[in-house]
Amino acid sequence: MDQINNEKLSSDLGSGRGVYISTYGCQMNVNDTDRMYSLLEMANFSPVQTPEEASVIILNACSIREKPVHKVYSEVGTYRKLKERNPELRIGVGGCVGQQEKENLIKNQPMIDFVFGTDTIDSLPQIVADVYAKEKAKIVSTKVEHRSPYHVETLVRNPGVSTFVNIAKGCDNFCSFCVVPYTRGREKSRPLQHVLTDIRHLIKRGVKEVTLLGQNVNSYHSDCGADFADLLARVAKETDIERIRYTTSHPKDFNQKLVDIMYANQDKVCEYIHLPFQSGNSRILERMNRGYTREEYLEKIKMIKAAIPNVVLSTDIIVGFPGETEEEFADTVSLVKEVGFETIFAFKYSPRPFTKAAKFADQVDESVKGTRLNYLFDEHDKMAFELAKAYEGRILDVLVEKSEPTDSKVSGRSTQNKLVHFLGSESLIGKTVPVRITKAFPAVLRGELVQA
Numbered sequence: 001m002d003q004i005n006n007e008k009l010s011s012d013l014g015s016g017r018g019v020y021i022s023t024y025g026c027q028m029n030v031n032d033t034d035r036m037y038s039l040l041e042m043a044n045f046s047p048v049q050t051p052e053e054a055s056v057i058i059l060n061a062c063s064i065r066e067k068p069v070h071k072v073y074s075e076v077g078t079y080r081k082l083k084e085r086n087p088e089l090r091i092g093v094g095g096c097v098g099q100q101e102k103e104n105l106i107k108n109q110p111m112i113d114f115v116f117g118t119d120t121i122d123s124l125p126q127i128v129a130d131v132y133a134k135e136k137a138k139i140v141s142t143k144v145e146h147r148s149p150y151h152v153e154t155l156v157r158n159p160g161v162s163t164f165v166n167i168a169k170g171c172d173n174f175c176s177f178c179v180v181p182y183t184r185g186r187e188k189s190r191p192l193q194h195v196l197t198d199i200r201h202l203i204k205r206g207v208k209e210v211t212l213l214g215q216n217v218n219s220y221h222s223d224c225g226a227d228f229a230d231l232l233a234r235v236a237k238e239t240d241i242e243r244i245r246y247t248t249s250h251p252k253d254f255n256q257k258l259v260d261i262m263y264a265n266q267d268k269v270c271e272y273i274h275l276p277f278q279s280g281n282s283r284i285l286e287r288m289n290r291g292y293t294r295e296e297y298l299e300k301i302k303m304i305k306a307a308i309p310n311v312v313l314s315t316d317i318i319v320g321f322p323g324e325t326e327e328e329f330a331d332t333v334s335l336v337k338e339v340g341f342e343t344i345f346a347f348k349y350s351p352r353p354f355t356k357a358a359k360f361a362d363q364v365d366e367s368v369k370g371t372r373l374n375y376l377f378d379e380h381d382k383m384a385f386e387l388a389k390a391y392e393g394r395i396l397d398v399l400v401e402k403s404e405p406t407d408s409k410v411s412g413r414s415t416q417n418k419l420v421h422f423l424g425s426e427s428l429i430g431k432t433v434p435v436r437i438t439k440a441f442p443a444v445l446r447g448e449l450v451q452a
């Protein structure tokens with residue numbers, strides 16, 4: 001496994017210097033922030049809780065839906081006073097926004113000292129060292145390594161009980177609405193042995209559950225010819241991890257082999273699948289370049305339910321994609337009901353730079369998007385509460401993650417990915433225990449520990 005070479009850096013660089021990272025965005029970004037902190041800790045920087053305590057402030061911003069560039073500029077603006085008071089303060093922008101905007105960031109906001117991208121995170125200690133070495137230097141480091149094998153070890157500061165392990169990055173699907181192929185580059189999978197080694201290390205640090213993470217985990221392909229289903233089976237068989245989850249799946253690549261392996265390893269692989277469908281209408285799906293029709297998506301759901309009868313499903317949806325009519329939107333609502341998703345993540349379509357759909361002439365009015373989104377959430381709420389109520393009286397296996405000593409409560413997730421609260425002591429953290437559900441609320445279940 002490649003070692004991250006920070007030895008060359010002066011160990012004095014970080015001594016006495018605090019680093020603060022402000023993160024907005026998806027799970028991938030949260031994961032990247034952890035990696036940035038870990039790398040800078042290796043160069044002796046100390047993570048701090050507030051920007052006021054920091055010598056280095058980094059904004060790690062996701063650009064998938066919003067206009068985060070404005071957010072970045074306005075946040076950097078709030079650091080003006082800090083920068084006046086502390087000439088040692090350096091401000092950097094990373095993540096997808098860094099990748100997307102490159103030197104424009106520094107041109108438009110001179111308070112920014114350095115910009116780095118999604119493929120240059122591992123050079124962060126060197127970038128920071130260079131920024132300090134050269135008075136007034138501005139650094140932009142956003143080179144994307146196409147197709148290079150993805151040889152990085154998982155770096156998580158405080159993994160806790162449940163953590164994410166990256167298995168692939170980037171995406172080759174080019175859905176017409178999505179900026180990811182441009183900000184995170186072509187898809188690269190990590191060697192299978194590296195994933196296994198990382199998980200074994202995490203287990204030694206107390207981790208009980210891993211979520212295998214990639215933009216499209218189903219197109220994982222390792223150096224040794226293994227596909228995602230093989231990887232899942234090997235993580236289950238060749239490590240002592242107690243629970244495995246994964247995200248995100250793409251319907252076009254979701255296959256029978258994967259559900260069979262999930263079923264065969266159900267003692268470890270959770271019966272929860274996040275399968276974004278984006279739109280319930282085949283014409284819109286084609287314009288989205290998703291590679292499946294409504295009927296094909298429903299076929300995949302049928303296959304999943306047949307193989308894993310107790311499966312719990314969630315999804316991502318975009319409303320108001322260019323050209324979407326009321327009837328086509330109604331197809332999205334009906335698909336939500338037909339499948340019975342317990343959770344939906346729905347968003348108004350947002351035109352993103354470089355993408356094909358941003359250039360479509362028939363953009364939908366913002367107010368129409370807003371009305372459709374609210375309607376979709378209202379319809380789903382009615383259904384979701386019923387689905388949640390069905391858990392009352394059931395006993396779920398809950399992996400305890402946190403305690404709140406003030407009211408003697410603990411919380412954790414069931415294999416179905418339900419958040420469950422119940423009375424219990426801190427000593428339960430890291431244990432999987434049976435909990436009888438006594439009351440369902442829209443976002444959380446309350447229960448009681450079933451005594452052995």
Ligand code: 5AD
Nearest residue numbers: 065177178276316317347348349350
């Ligand atoms: N507009 C709105 N939602 C988007 N997503 C991705 N790109 C866009 C966009 N341009 C949503 C998709 C994806 C989720 C992570 O974000 O639903 O699955």
Ligand code: SF4
Nearest residue numbers: 171173174175178180
């Ligand atoms: Fe974006 Fe589509 Fe790739 Fe998902 S599969 S990251 S939506 S391009």
